[in-house]
Amino acid sequence: WEGGRVSCLGANYYGQLGIDGVERSHTLIAPVAQELTLLRAAYDVNCGMWDEVPVCWGRDSFWRAGPSFPPTQMEFGRARDFAIGLDHLCALVEGGVVCLGENDRGQVGKRGDPTVQPVPVAVDGLEEAVAIAAGAEHNCAQRGNGEIVCWGDDRYGQLGIGTAAGSIPPREVEDLEEMVNVSSGRAHSCALHRSGEVSCWGRTSAGQLGREPRTLEGPPGRVQDLSDAVAISVGMTHGCAIRSNGRVVCWGDNRNNLCGNGKAEPRTIPPVEVPGLSDVRQVEAGWTSTCALTGSGSVYCWGDNSVGQRGNGTSRSFREITPCSKANSNNAVGDDWGRRWWSSSHVRTSVTSTSSSSVSNVPRSGFRSIRLSTLSSMSW
Template identity: 30%
Template sequence: MVRLVLVALCVCLCAACGSPLQCGELEYDADEHQCVCPAGRHAIDGACVALVGDGGIVGDAGDGSAPTDASSAQELGDTGVDGSVSLCPEGWADCDSSDDNGCETQLDTLAHCGGCGDACGWACEHGVCNDAIAIAAGGLHSCALREAGDVVCWGDNEYGQLGDGTTLDSLVPVRVAGLQNAVAISSSRGSHTCALLESGQVLCWGANNSGQLGNGETSTAQPTPVPVLSPGAAFVGVSAGSNSTCAWRSSGEALCWGYNGSGQIGDGTEERRVVPTPVEGIDDAIAMRVGGGHACAIRSGRTLECWGSNAHGQLGDGTDGAGVPDRADSASPTAVANLGPSVYSIGAGLWNTCAVLAAGGLRCWGRNSEGQVGDGTTTLRNAPTTVRGLESGVLGVDGGTFHACALISTGAVECWGRNNEGELGDGTSVDRSAPGPVALRGAAIALATGVAHSCVVTAEGAVECWGRNLAGNLGDGTTLSRTTPVAVLPPAVSSE
């Protein structure tokens, strides 16, 4: 227990104010016509108390350090004229405006981060909120971009895809080593992750067996971020697929790298590329998305072109390979049919693709064996098909292996397709060939799907995930799969 250091032990009578106080060194203020404590001491509970150091008081050890627990802090403070405690030790405050319990609130909680009532949604670090603003979901791992520009990841780490310098799985978020000033992140169904920095540079980490990190090498996995080797204009976006990656520059130039067995690099060949390689004919890209063995780009005129694997009609050009690999693939971009200049955003699953139109309607195509196209059937679609019930109000879409999810303007999320591991987040394990609502805890502002799990960022800045959880990729501290969203635990506070 911290002791109050009383400057006096006697009771003295001040003639000017006529009141007995335990004051010892009481001084008479001729201007105010009252008795006051000397400089450096404060009247608390009828006593002159010496406060020492940064708002702290002399403690049991006599080191002048600030209190570290509530019972100590509650004994501190300088009572103001309104009855509240006006002087508290660093990191504490009198948030209930009562001198009965002193400085009762520590300012490092979600409800009070740096100030009374300054609430955070996910993480309070050193008196400042550092909540999630974007999300990415890989094969068995997930990552979140936070307000401070750092990135945290959790789940499978066999290839270093968590970026923390180890290959140890983590059931809770851990920081990506040395990564700062990130503005976007991506990881889709694979074991690598990429981040775009404010400077326009792209960094990637994790598996690199096909050169998907873009650092000029293969085979060597990287457990911390490495720069993509691509001099030139700044990148403005990045999309990481199963074993290839694409990015686009401020100039509109589209580039891809990594595995190219189905022509997903888009350079007219099927040769693996270990550094960014221009996509044929795409010099005005404004967005890109990489699926399993295919990729797509929105061009400046809001048209959509795709390339790579087309075994299940995922290129959307009206052809398909009837499920046979390589039969209808295209190593160069091909126009998606029946969309016109109206594409707002895109999402890509392992074998299917979706596009949000400018009016907010959703179209999907490709493999549909589990209902992942969302048209109420399980029939393969090799051209864009209307997703049932989502003809307006859609902001974004993302696809997994056998399921897909859409973010709605109301903050709701709807999913469809396979549900044997809770991928649809509706509390059941029943497949659905048309969209249905996810049982979210709060309104969503960002969405990402992995192989068989999905995650959102809520409007408060928290993160929720659901579905398969074999390696802790839901971030709730367990490996239990979940049929409804669970809160991702906040990362540990950095010592920096």
């Protein structure tokens, strides 16, 4: 859709298509009248940025149950970015980061109160944050000096501090310097070094940390055989990176061919190259599917297709990567963990330009997004 308009397809059990009375749709539905400049999709809720204010539709799990029709404006004031967790939402605002929603693991950042926080809470120590990422029950932020800090749930080492106690306020992740991006999955995170290496930490049940031994959880370690990454995206239990030559490699959970190599394996280590893709400008790892945008404007997807998340008009399974039939040269691809480890919604928007000058190659957070000068985001 031109000018920042959003359209959705897929499951609608919680109203994530933005309409009432429909379980799912294989045709595009336009739930939002506003022109959005940022879009993120999660398990059962979608959010976009309208005039620097997040608006959300779907199951309003951040502070009350039940579907949200029409899209609801979040009470953050003006925000530069936001990230969606399982039952919480964080926003990057002037002067720091604020969060609301479920706080049972400290993910909202409020000390001593595990209850749902319906009003945004300022997270201590993030006055210099420039980016945020949200996992299921943990969050990470990047400071302007390249440091990565995380807070919330740490049962699987997802804070990267070598303990399992959780943390409020945010704690700096060990052994990470000069980082340029951070992305979070369900219970792990990865960060991109300025050198092109990638470090991951947290849960490794499916090899999502990209290294051996697969049972090691906790402090960060380098992804094997990857030293020239220019962008990363982390899904529920897998990760992908764009290399400097424009090729894509993926690692971790490969049960639905999430790694794109035509196989269905419990885990894949080290990273494998996705065949048939070149000149990739952006990759977005979702819950059970992955999509990539090429320099020509074409979008290709691989992985599960049970609810049409590949965007090819069917719900049939394919072992190979397939083009998204609805995408064209005006489209770009993005995700916010949408159908990443949750969402059954598949949201797409279009942009007026996909030139290198308008695309910011910064897929971040548990929920991916892309930044275009006008708007650009496509999520499954």
